Amino acid sequence: MYIEYVEGGKHAARNAEIADTPDVFDDAGYLLNENDLIIDVDNIGKNLIEKIISMFNINTQIVWTNRGAHFYYKKPKGFKGSKKVCPLGFEVEYKHVKNTPHGVCIKQDGIMRTIQNEGFREDLPDFFFINRKLESLLGMDEGEGRNQALFQHRMKIHNLNQWQSIMRFINNHILATSLDEKEFQNIIRDKGNIGTTSNDPFEIAQDLIKRLKVHKFGGNLYTNDGQKFVSINDDDFIPIVTREVLGKPTRFIDEIIKQMKYQLFNKKTPENGWDIKLKNGILRSGKFYEVDYQEFTPYFINLKYEQNAVPVPIVDEYLDFLTDGDKLYKDLILESLAHILITDPDFKRSLAKFFIFVGGGGNGKGTLMTIIRKIIGAENCSSLSIEDMTKEQYFYSMQGKLVNLGDDIHDIPINHKQMKLLKNISTCDSVAIRQLFKQSLDVVMTTSLIFTSNHLLKSFEKSEAYKRRVDWLPMFGVPRKKDPKFISKLTTNEALEYWLKLIIEAYKRLYENGVFTECQKVQEFNKDYHETNNNCLAFLHDYDKHHFIGKRAPEAYGEYEVWAEENFGVDSAISSRIFQETLKKEFDLVVYPKKINGKTARVYMAKEEADAKEKQ
Template sequence: MAKFPDYLENKTIFDEKDFFDGNRFKFYEFALFLYEEYHGCYIDNRPHVFTGKKYEPLNIDVVRKMTIKYIPSLREQQNKEVYQKLKTLCMNNYQEQCSARYIGLKNGIYDIVEEKLKAFSPQYYITNIIDVDFNEQAQSDLIERFIKDISNDDEEVEQLIYEMIGYGLYRDNFLQVAFFYYSPGGNGKTTLLKLLHHFYNPENTTALSFNDLNDKFKPANLQGKLVNIADDIDPNRIKDTGNFKIIVTGNYITLEFKGQDAFEFKPYVKLIFASNELPMSNDKSEGFYRRMVIIPMLRKFGKGGQKKDPMLLNKLITPHNMSALLNLALKGLKRTLENNEIIEPKITRKTKEEYQFDNNPVLQFIEDATDKDYRQLPVVEGRNTDKAYEIYQIWCANNGYHHMNKMNFSKELSKLGYKSVAYWSKVQEKTKRFYVKETTNKIYDTNGTILKTLQ
């Protein structure tokens, strides 16, 4: 917990006798004193007190620290009673976190709009402080060289990394994207994530995996965090992206800690994942892909690649280097705010397209199906829907995929421009449905003969 500064603790002349009536301790009066002294309030449906730089969640440990400063003779049961009364008093003062333009730093509150450092004050309802000083003169060749190296000398990727770091400082998910670092290993990914963990301050970070986001209790830990940094994302198939989408878009979500009542909050945490391989997902919607920024890391370090420095992380995280990284991140954030979007380099777009193809067996099936050197008859276009689905099932079995049901198969085809149309089948002597596109010029009966030629 943050240390209460002397100016805050000593600003009121305190007399312990004021809170006793003989031997009777005045619980309410002492709780009221603490409430006024430490600017008690409710933020994000939780009680908070101002600890000199930021507002910190109120809990029994915070109260113990307060009472041992003022009345060290209080018993534990009295501490608990003070805590309950102070928590109730905080409910009289509901506050929202101040504008995301204000960023809590080690030596003050930085205003990204005015580009100025302001003094700490209880008027700034901020719950996050990163342990980095603002020094506008700070520069670091080492930091810039490291980012350039892991970007494989791709200037667009460099810019993206700085913009991502700056976005992590901004307490609003206006970009509505998450970041996926992808690499086969040995290319600086782990060093980067450890650097970010240190930069943002561990108390402002979590490390939930993608699948943890759908746990009943774990996502509650995201409340009040700046970034979630998860290394080695589970390569197993992603089955549910519901909470992921809510968190990335910054919409209100209802969660709970184990054994406590559910609560609602608006997350501003930025999700950063890393893996040696990107996990496949059941969600193939544009809404899912749109929220992904995939960052390939192609530079090889160590054996067979660029020389590796085992002490690099220790060199990177010096206070001066962190101030230099902060300047680069703030410049990146400024660009993002001005453009209202984050840069998406050519290589990230290409990697996402490849991921979408790999993640959707139907796309792969269609590519095989349209290979004229491989097929004498179209597999889908102009074919009976039952026959096309039968061929798809065989293709899945031969290629190691689990096939989806026919309804979902048709839905995926509809995204690709296919629709089903009814025609009379001469072979089966009844009406059957066939897949067609705007380019379809022939309809094939169930035995493969041409049933109809379209204009």
């Protein structure tokens, strides 16, 4: 949001106008939200600011001001502060919604300030903030206690990830006169890592949190392995920690990991969902950004996105096989896979879908699930059936996953408990999860749900909500001959990059259109399924609404019961409640009291007529 500033000024007038864009104002400020933290740097030259950006690989949003720059970061939980000397040796100002409620200047005299990396918010780096009191080193010269001050500064920041680079920057650019190399090396000489030579698990945990970039999300610890963040549930996490404290007993290492858990706050999911890191950039809000991304995200896909990836014929042939060559159906299948890449709960809620691929055995459904795992990464997938999702000992495993791939679902009707969970997850509603021996938590899951089945599953619920949320995706292909290397050919590195290209194109298309591609084949298949699932729909095809108007509810339902038994067998009729709901949906009829031969009877009438009677 943006607020109008006074003409030529950097502050808002009382009761100033607010808008979604600065375009409507000549002078405007950006209104900070609860997650924004701005570092205002204005007491060093812009050339030095550019050196900081280059030396420390800063990719967050930067707005250049008249005197310096504003660096936009994610505000850490519980952050407080206004002005302070940062580890780089000079004073900065911290602006957040509490101390800057009227925003920061972003436009003056009709001209927008220069913005780099617009929309990006990195985590607050430790070279801009440390929870210790530091003395300014800016302009300090020989004869002013420079060497002693620099040494004291070194001792205060020795636990930071890049403390040596910070010290080098201070010596070269912040001090009035730099130390010669011999003096400088004497000050920064590593006298042993204070954290890891300690026998105090608390101190070691503090040190490792900084050096290993440890974060906590969803109650689990994550550390950076140089390419991605790996969870404590990953086999690599404990060895990474153990390497840092070689020779320590396992109980001591377990205590260090516990200390990390106790010291760290859970990271809050960003409002628009987590970025998904690829080998050459990130996916965010329907777009791909080519950037060397170092910020925390629990999601990593070990592939490059190549916009001009060369088509791989076997991939196109396989998609033709699945869809019987229907272009719209291919688009829909790719969009169902692209749905996995959407982590924004609001946007995913608007799509509100889960998918069931259905068809006979050996027609490519299982192969598709294997391909998805190869593309997305097994660590980003869970594998629960619809039945197992309702069991709390299994359900917890879905937390933090991009997709649940439930393969070969048994021919058992979907009951009410299962249906509720399917609907809640597909609409990103809050659900309760519980880890073994722990209290339950309410979380919003953005996990996509994809299942395969050889059968059309009946459901206890026949509602419109279910119809809107499920997409039954029939596999039309009939296998000719088996190729034992078929999956290997579909999942070579070239094939996977081509798959990813197609899926990201579908991902962008979903964000542009806001809906899935409509395919007549799939629509007709789903219509037939719902008529089978709710045979009342087939019964109503033989009538129009006038057949039911004036009939008592039991009389109309009795006609349907006889028809259902004759056509589908004993006990095949749906309940009278669902029958009434179906009549309301199909014909806009409701049951309402009406006088017949001097007696009141509850009969079907047009909803419009019933509403008019209510008003009388």
